[in-house]
Amino acid sequence: MNGNSSLVRRGTAASVALLIVVLAAWQWGPGLLGIPTFIIPPLSAVFDEFLRMLAVSALMTHTGVTALEVIAGFVLGSLLGAFFGYVLGMSPTAEFALSPYILALQIAPKVAFAPLFILWMGFTLYPKILVAILIVFFPVMVNVLTAIRTVDPDLVNLARAFKATRAQIFWKIEFPASLPPLFAGLRIASTLAVVGVVVGELVGGNLGLGYLLAFGEGQANTAMVFVAILMLTVVGGIAYLAVILVEQRVLHYLPRRTLSGV
Amino acid sequence: MSDVVRLEYRNVTMRFVAASGKALTAVERVSLAVRDGEVVSLIGPSGCGKSTLLNIGSGLYTPSEGEAFVDGERVEGPNAHVAFMLQKDLLLPWRTVLENVMFGVEIQRLALPERRRRAHALLENFNLAEFAGHYPHQLSGGMRQRVALARTLAVDPSVLLLDEPFSAVDAQTRMVLQRGLAQTLKRAGKTALLITHDLLEAVTLSDRVLVMSRRPGRVIDEIRIELPQRDDPIARRREPRVNEYVARLMDRLDISHAGQPAAGASA
Structure with missing residues (x-):
């Protein structure tokens, strides 16, 4: 226990020190190396731009829109992925029939669908959510499918020997056994949802951090691009953290793992 | 006999x-x-x-x-009438010891008070009463096997x-x-x-x-x-x-x- 807490203390100290070094390098490094500010604006310029965008560019509105799309895409994509994972996991015939198409769709780069969805649905929020759904779907589905496939058959036999119904086997064995891999999939999904949404916003529309990214690029406003990237990281980080918090509550029965959760 | x-x-x-x-x-x-x-x-x-x-x-x-x-x-x-027990204890990691012992009787849809009564009695019997709220990963191999035996006996098989x-x-x-x-x-x-x-x-x-x-x-x-x-x-x-x-x-x-x-x- 003692060694562990000292590891946490030393690790935290090193982390904070590294942060300070990076921020300082960001602030003074470009000037010292003679890098022009339109390539790498110093930290203070990015912070000024952040304040300006808060006041003038409705930064929080754009962030809110992106966050909303991320949440919608993540929730819907995860639900769909989990649903298909369970159905295919329990029906070998369905899996056999559908696997080539699923594989094809999984290989196709999902973000390439963004222009198509915008053609279909216009410059609304929906195409962005749809890209996120598509990109979130696969890691969740594959993890659930594998989890259901690899449930210990002896556990299922144990339940069967007690005369369990198919529904009981699912709810008392297969579903709880699938939760750890499901959450592993959700963690990946939470970060991918941001990717899907941003690509959608980059392609078309005038809302969201992806739009600000494209707009800043058009204006050669590098600081604006930096602000958008930072805000996207914050949105993704909050989504990831939310998954971890839920995971720790749901999977509380697992032996304590390292809290880093990465 | x-x-x-x-x-x-x-x-x-x-x-x-x-x-x-x-x-x-x-x-x-x-x-x-x-x-x-x-x-x-x-x-x-x-x-x-x-x-x-x-x-x-x-x-x-x-x-x-x-x-x-x-x-x-x-x-x-x-x-x-029958219940089996294997080399693997087959305890469900997401259930406490008590819930694991009740697994069979729960599937057989016994009333909850009766389930609890049987499970507690068996745990008492196997000197596991104080571990009722523990999760399987917190137990030793021998204790896990005793829990598995308790689960087998809980359905009162002949x-x-x-x-x-x-x-x-x-x-x-x-x-x-x-x-x-x-x-x-x-x-x-x-x-x-x-x-x-x-x-x-x-x-x-x-x-x-x-x-x-x-x-x-x-x-x-x-x-x-x-x-x-x-x-x-x-x-x-x-x-x-x-x-x-x-x-x-x-x-x-x-x-x-x-x-x-x-x-x-x-x-």
């Missing part, structure tokens, strides 16, 4: 289709009967179909030929099918667990079919030992263990006659000769 037969196999043959596509006979024309309150061990070389017999008894497999009976009823599928229940724990824990099992079986008057590789375990825990042949498995010998104190295998271990029984089992299983250099042995 009465003369009521609790578990019976009549001419049971089981064939599987192997991965190569060839039919494989796991057990052939096995007939055996276990009377009420009796503990019978089944020993034999690995792959001789012992576990197949257990799966037939618990109704998970349907035999290719012949039939199994439990409590005089033909086994048509899983039924409440026949227990035990497939190498203690082979995954260390030798000392195993002796303690064996004694716990023997006492429980005696006290509750349960009937049990025990599959084991451990000849000493077979002799010290059983009323009878059945020896099976190599595949296709058949019952080739029956040895009645005429030792006192079936409820105390540790005391039985001290009996000199135990060695005679073990020696006889080794002979029947051809263990003494297996793996010896064929020629040059001083005969």
Whole structure:
């Protein structure tokens, strides 16, 4: 226990020190190396731009829109992925029939669908959510499918020997056994949802951090691009953290793992 | 021990289709009967179909030929008369010890108060009461196996099918667990079919030992263990006659000769 807490203390100290070094390098490094500010604006310029965008560019509105799309895409994509994972996991015939198409769709780069969805649905929020759904779907589905496939058959036999119904086997064995891999999939999904949404916003529309990214690029406003990237990281980080918090509550029965959760 | 037969196999043959596509006979024309309150061990070389017999008894497999009976009823599928326990404890990691013990009775839809009453009584019995709220990963291997036994007993089966229940724990824990099992079986008057590789375990825990042949498995010998104190295998271990029984089992299983250099042995 003692060694562990000292590891946490030393690790935290090193982390904070590294942060300070990076921020300082960001602030003074470009000037010292003679890098022009339109390539790498110093930290203070990015912070000024952040304040300006808060006041003038409705930064929080754009962030809110992106966050909303991320949440919608993540929730819907995860639900769909989990649903298909369970159905295919329990029906070998369905899996056999559908696997080539699923594989094809999984290989196709999902973000390439963004222009198509915008053609279909216009410059609304929906195409962005749809890209996120598509990109979130696969890691969740594959993890659930594998989890259901690899449930210990002896556990299922144990339940069967007690005369369990198919529904009981699912709810008392297969579903709880699938939760750890499901959450592993959700963690990946939470970060991918941001990717899907941003690509959608980059392609078309005038809302969201992806739009600000494209707009800043058009204006050669590098600081604006930096602000958008930072805000996207914050949105993704909050989504990831939310998954971890839920995971720790749901999977509380697992032996304590390292809290880093990465 | 009465003369009521609790578990019976009549001419049971089981064939599987192997991965190569060839039919494989796991057990052939096995007939055996276990009377009420009796503990019978089944020993034999690995792959001789012992576990197949257990799966037939618990109704998970349907035999290719012949039939199994439990409590005089033909086994048509899983039924409440039998419960099995394997080498793996099969505890559900997301359930507490108490919830794990209640797993079987919960599936059988017993009322919650009755479930709790049974589970608490069994945990009390196995000295696990203080661990009721623990999760399986917090327990030792021996404790986990005791929880598994409690779960098996919670459904109050008339026949227990035990497939190498203690082979995954260390030798000392195993002796303690064996004694716990023997006492429980005696006290509750349960009937049990025990599959084991451990000849000493077979002799010290059983009323009878059945020896099976190599595949296709058949019952080739029956040895009645005429030792006192079936409820105390540790005391039985001290009996000199135990060695005679073990020696006889080794002979029947051809263990003494297996793996010896064929020629040059001083005969």
